[in-house]
Amino acid sequence: MAFCGLDFGTSNTTLGLWRAGAPTLAPLEDGKVTVPSAVFYDPAGTLSIGRDAMARYVAGENGRLMRSLKAVLGSPLIEEKTQIGRRAIGFRDVIGDFLKTVKARAEASTGTALEQVVLGRPVFFVDDDAAANRKAEEALRAIAEGAGFSAISTQFEPIAAALDYEQQVGDEQIALIADIGGGTSDFSIVRLGPARARQAERDDDILANDGVRIGGTDFDRYLSLGTLMPLLGFRSPMKRAGRDVPSGYFHELATWSSINRLYTAKTLRELTEVRREAANPALVERLIRVVEEQRGHTLAMAAEEAKIALTDAPRAEIELGWLEAGLSLGITPEELEAHTSALAERIAGRIALCLSQARLTGDDIDALFLTGGSTRLAHVRTAITAALPDARVVEGDTFGSVGTGLAIEAARRYGGSAVAQVK
Numbered sequence: 001m002a003f004c005g006l007d008f009g010t011s012n013t014t015l016g017l018w019r020a021g022a023p024t025l026a027p028l029e030d031g032k033v034t035v036p037s038a039v040f041y042d043p044a045g046t047l048s049i050g051r052d053a054m055a056r057y058v059a060g061e062n063g064r065l066m067r068s069l070k071a072v073l074g075s076p077l078i079e080e081k082t083q084i085g086r087r088a089i090g091f092r093d094v095i096g097d098f099l100k101t102v103k104a105r106a107e108a109s110t111g112t113a114l115e116q117v118v119l120g121r122p123v124f125f126v127d128d129d130a131a132a133n134r135k136a137e138e139a140l141r142a143i144a145e146g147a148g149f150s151a152i153s154t155q156f157e158p159i160a161a162a163l164d165y166e167q168q169v170g171d172e173q174i175a176l177i178a179d180i181g182g183g184t185s186d187f188s189i190v191r192l193g194p195a196r197a198r199q200a201e202r203d204d205d206i207l208a209n210d211g212v213r214i215g216g217t218d219f220d221r222y223l224s225l226g227t228l229m230p231l232l233g234f235r236s237p238m239k240r241a242g243r244d245v246p247s248g249y250f251h252e253l254a255t256w257s258s259i260n261r262l263y264t265a266k267t268l269r270e271l272t273e274v275r276r277e278a279a280n281p282a283l284v285e286r287l288i289r290v291v292e293e294q295r296g297h298t299l300a301m302a303a304e305e306a307k308i309a310l311t312d313a314p315r316a317e318i319e320l321g322w323l324e325a326g327l328s329l330g331i332t333p334e335e336l337e338a339h340t341s342a343l344a345e346r347i348a349g350r351i352a353l354c355l356s357q358a359r360l361t362g363d364d365i366d367a368l369f370l371t372g373g374s375t376r377l378a379h380v381r382t383a384i385t386a387a388l389p390d391a392r393v394v395e396g397d398t399f400g401s402v403g404t405g406l407a408i409e410a411a412r413r414y415g416g417s418a419v420a421q422v423k
Contacts, residue, residue: 003116003414005406011182016407023407026106043085068256074125074136122184123211158188160405173366180374186211208358224254224303226339233283259296348383371396
């Protein structure tokens with residue numbers, strides 16, 4: 001039986017294989033090894049995933065787009081259904097459809113059936129709730145089984161990233177692995193080295209694991225709430241003194257996993273009443289148009305694209321002419337930081353907890369290994385590196401380290417001793 005490592009990410013997904021004695025990532029979409037964790041169903045229920053799914057939505061095709069699917073794990077949404085044309089489909093089935101497609105594409109690229117898998121998982125699906133974490137992992141395992149895997153195990157995503165980093169380590173060291181992804185930020189402290197890489201059991205080398213449910217989609221949400229949503233009436237007053245336009249609509253619209261919940265006749269009826277009582281009804285009229293035309297994901301994509309652009313540009317422009325003629329918005333890196341600095345500080349704060357768990361100080365850390373798309377955000381990076389000022393900073397494959405490491409872990413667990421010798 002063939003095995004693999006599957007990094008089902010909040011924003012992007014990769015699948016790691018073991019080929020010719022080394023880990024590699026399978027092509028999953030148009031030759032690319034990453035596929036955005038997005039699905040699009042047309043009214044007939046026909047499925048597209050990844051970039052194609054988003055392109056169909058942007059082109060204005062009739063259908064339902066869903067992104068950040070992993071965020072549903074550990075939330076009540078996992079037991080709910082969403083409307084696709086005339087039928088309702090459970091979110092478990094939505095994730096299952098996505099994983100089945102990823103699996104089939106990897107199998108097509110290799111000509112081999114993939115039956116055994118190591119699934120990446122965050123340290124915490126849900127903060128401070130052991131029962132919810134167990135339930136989330138159980139749901140992920142069950143969905144993977146439904147997708148066609150017969151042998152399923154899991155590994156913490158930062159541990160998988162550590163295994164990827166270990167391939168380039170020439171001496172023994174203690175590394176802190178920071179995996180700042182789309183939905184969670186995870187940290188592990190691990191002893192690494194050529195001799196340790198050859199050991200079958202590595203439990204004693206894992207000194208600490210910690211994490212928090214904050215990731216890139218939270219930065220999208222905070223940026224959207226701070227810049228885009230006020231254009232739709234967020235925090236604007238009602239005619240009645242002392243009241244603002246209800247905020248719940250904007251929080252749902254700014255959150256990838258809940259956008260589709262607004263697309264109901266009930267919501268539109270409510271917003272019509274809000275517009276009537278709003279001190280600035282023109283703003284609420286924009287909100288109504290977004291909901292009527294089901295363009296919430298257009299706004300979420302705009303916030304995400306602006307965030308990414310600001311990693312190396314002095315300004316990001318968001319064109320909103322589709323919403324109102326001449327409407328646009330410019331955002332600077334300073335504004336991004338102002339709206340999301342609290343998130344960066346909370347992420348970096350987990351490092352102290354991780355060190356305490358390992359009974360180490362910052363001086364004991366030889367290397368800080370960074371992976372995950374949100375490590376590209378300057379203020380996130382600054383906050384993390386400031387916590388370990390003397391550690392050598394090592395850049396990982398932003399979107400591929402975890403998938404590569406999971407392939408190594410799969411080789412250890414399912415491939416036998418002949419392929420488990422990575423070094």
